[in-house]
Amino acid sequence: xxxxxxxxxxxxxxxxxxxxxxxxxxxxxxxxxxxxxxxxxxxxxxxxxxxxxxxxxxxxxxxxxxxxxxxxxxxxxxxxxxxxxxxxxxxxxxxxxxxxxxxxxxxxxxxxxxxxxxxxxxxxxxxxxxxxxxxxxxxxxxxxxxxxxxxxxxxxxxxxxxxxxxxxxxxxxxxxxxxxxxxxxxxxxxxxxxxxxxxxxxxxxxxxxxxxxxxxxxxxxxxxxxxxxxxxxxxxxxxxxxxxxxxxxxxxxxxxxxxxxxxxxxxxxxxxxxxxxxxxxxxxxxxxxxxxxxxxxxxxxxxxxxxxxxxxxxxxxxxxxxxxxxxxxxxx
Amino acid sequence: xxxxxxxxxxxxxxxxxxxxxxxxxxxxxxxxxxxxxxxxxxxxxxxxxxxxxxxxxxxxxxxxxxxxxxxxxxxxxxxxxxxxxxxxxxxxxxxxxxxxxxxxxxxxxxxxxxxxxxxxxxxxxxxxxxxxxxxxxxxxxxxxxxxxxxxxxxxxxxxxxxxxxxxxxxxxxxxxxxxxxxxxxxxxxxxxxxxxxxxxxxxxxxxxxxxxxxxxxxxxxxxxxxxxxxxxxxxxxxxxxxxxxxxxxxxxxxxxxxxxxxxxxxxxx
Numbered sequence: 261x262x263x264x265x266x267x268x269x270x271x272x273x274x275x276x277x278x279x280x281x282x283x284x285x286x287x288x289x290x291x292x293x294x295x296x297x298x299x300x301x302x303x304x305x306x307x308x309x310x311x312x313x314x315x316x317x318x319x320x321x322x323x324x325x326x327x328x329x330x331x332x333x334x335x336x337x338x339x340x341x342x343x344x345x346x347x348x349x350x351x352x353x354x355x356x357x358x359x360x361x362x363x364x365x366x367x368x369x370x371x372x373x374x375x376x377x378x379x380x381x382x383x384x385x386x387x388x389x390x391x392x393x394x395x396x397x398x399x400x401x402x403x404x405x406x407x408x409x410x411x412x413x414x415x416x417x418x419x420x421x422x423x424x425x426x427x428x429x430x431x432x433x434x435x436x437x438x439x440x441x442x443x444x445x446x447x448x449x450x451x452x453x454x455x456x457x458x459x460x461x462x463x464x465x466x467x468x469x470x471x472x473x474x475x476x477x478x479x480x481x482x483x484x485x486x487x488x489x490x491x492x493x494x495x496x497x498x499x500x501x502x503x504x505x506x507x508x509x510x511x512x513x514x515x516x517x518x519x520x521x522x523x524x525x526x527x528x529x530x531x532x533x534x535x536x537x538x539x540x541x542x543x544x545x546x547x548x549x550x551x552x553x554x555x556x557x558x559x560x561x562x563x564x565x566x567x568x569x570x571x572x573x574x575x576x577x578x579x580x581x582x583x584x585x586x587x588x589x590x591x592x
Numbered sequence: 593x594x595x596x597x598x599x600x601x602x603x604x605x606x607x608x609x610x611x612x613x614x615x616x617x618x619x620x621x622x623x624x625x626x627x628x629x630x631x632x633x634x635x636x637x638x639x640x641x642x643x644x645x646x647x648x649x650x651x652x653x654x655x656x657x658x659x660x661x662x663x664x665x666x667x668x669x670x671x672x673x674x675x676x677x678x679x680x681x682x683x684x685x686x687x688x689x690x691x692x693x694x695x696x697x698x699x700x701x702x703x704x705x706x707x708x709x710x711x712x713x714x715x716x717x718x719x720x721x722x723x724x725x726x727x728x729x730x731x732x733x734x735x736x737x738x739x740x741x742x743x744x745x746x747x748x749x750x751x752x753x754x755x756x757x758x759x760x761x762x763x764x765x766x767x768x769x770x771x772x773x774x775x776x777x778x779x780x781x782x783x784x785x786x787x788x789x790x791x792x793x794x795x796x797x798x799x800x801x802x803x804x805x806x807x808x809x810x811x812x813x814x815x816x817x818x819x820x821x822x823x824x825x826x827x828x829x830x831x832x833x834x835x836x837x838x839x840x841x842x843x844x845x846x847x848x849x850x851x852x853x854x855x856x857x858x859x860x861x
Contacts, residue, residue, distance in 0.1 A: 311690045313859045337692035345683030351613040363605045364693040366598075392616060408687070 264289040264416050264447040265310065270319035272305050272471075279305045280316070281471040287449055287464075292442045294462030295451040296564070302471040303451040304344065307420045310449065311341045324416055337365070340409030340417045344424065346401035347408075350394040354385050354404050357393060358411055365412035372411070379407040383437065399430030406437065416447045423457060435460060455560030469568045479560065486558045486566045488513075491527040491539055494552040498523050504550075507542045511535065529555075599694040606701025610675070611708060624671075624709060625716040628664040632657070632717060635784060636724045645786045649818035653725035658738070658810040659783030660721075661714055662803055665746035666778055668710040670770040672702055672750040673757030677766050680758065686859055696852045703750040710746050714739060729815030738813030745806045745836055748843040754851040758858050783807050787824070799826045802839040808832040 265287035272280040280302045287293040308314035312332045321328045324338040348357050362372030380389045383403040423431040459479050467475040498520040514528035536555045640652040679685050688698050728735045760766050781804040809832035811817050828835040
């Protein structure tokens, strides 16, 4: 499979601030790449450079096989962009918005109208097609915005935080639309702060923090980096923790963690559901004291915390934090 | 498609978009025309009786209207800056810049739509003027040329305001900033009173102020300067049409390329 997007050594400075400090990444044709990172990590700057809105200070970017600086217009003709703001004209109706963008993508009048109708249908906006976008809810605007970026059937789609600010129901709906597009063969680069979102939609991920790639791979690769699965118990009173631990002796593959305050025990284990069954068997008689039991795989929040030393949703504004001994960019 | 054809067709799409807004937000037109009507009526009746030094053989209404036209179309052009700043803030410029469209069409479409608004304002003011005693005393061709000079000059100011809008990026600030510059520019001129009473420094400024010459140019073309009025000893006022068109050309030559350049580099922050 060839690469739809190739980014090499991307550097961008804004005055004295280095926003991007040598970013490398590739996105295979027809795949979904999740670009993860906290606020201010440089995700949007990457998207802006890849979509020709911003020029890099150093590095090379090819999108759809074309150089984003030399062949900017040809790049624009093969991409769709949905930015962080729902960029719709609020005085135009949904239909007029889509027709306008279609015309500017050089579709004929009739084709633009037909495509607009199709997309309104697909994004559940047919009923609101003739209402000014001003009257739309946040979720509807976002859908209209994505519909606009799809009007010319782009091969490559850039989605910059497509679900930020959406309520949970709209977010689920948006995930379905994005998954459908990916199934249809569109190459997608998606930025997000939500690890769950990347986990659910992306084939591969690139994690950036302060303008540098700190990890890359599939969700499983990243999780494996942080460690395997754990058995977790929450009990009614910390007093029973030593006894519980005693019963489970020998099952842990690494040092168990005991949190007396949270009355929680965490046991690194290897194996599948049978290990949970075994643990429960060993704990026969303690069941009334056990509030919660689970076999947990690390989620991307754990990954992020382990890689950067701070949670994903935390803002990366505090630069006086000591540098993290994080993994370097050349893993993949 | 070649560049000119794509620029034209994209500009038509954008102009249409901008005019749809005018249709959907009628307040825009109401306020764009209400203040000039107010100016016509206030100046005609409040100051009209007190303003002296007019050339003999002319009513204040006839003197005043071309001045109000000039002031209104120049102010009308400031909409260009505020609207572009608004598009920038809402992320629409990012969207347009990510499309394979002409690099100048957003600006052309904007300025053309705003010129359209100015046509509507002038029409409303002209009708109001006719009610309060303004008359056109020239041929149809000359009168049309009078309107055209006003609109062409205002169109150039639109491009200047486009640069302001793309630099300032906040619609409210564009409005306030342009008010501070444009209000004196349209008052230190022959728009509302004859220049003879101005103190010397202001008078020199007013004589070379293109707002004065665009006013005088349209006054002459509407036949609102009675024959026998002494011609001032200043080149700009002796050749108001030419002087105005030179300004127009210079403003366009500087600010069209500058705003297109800025547009290509700007992005929502």
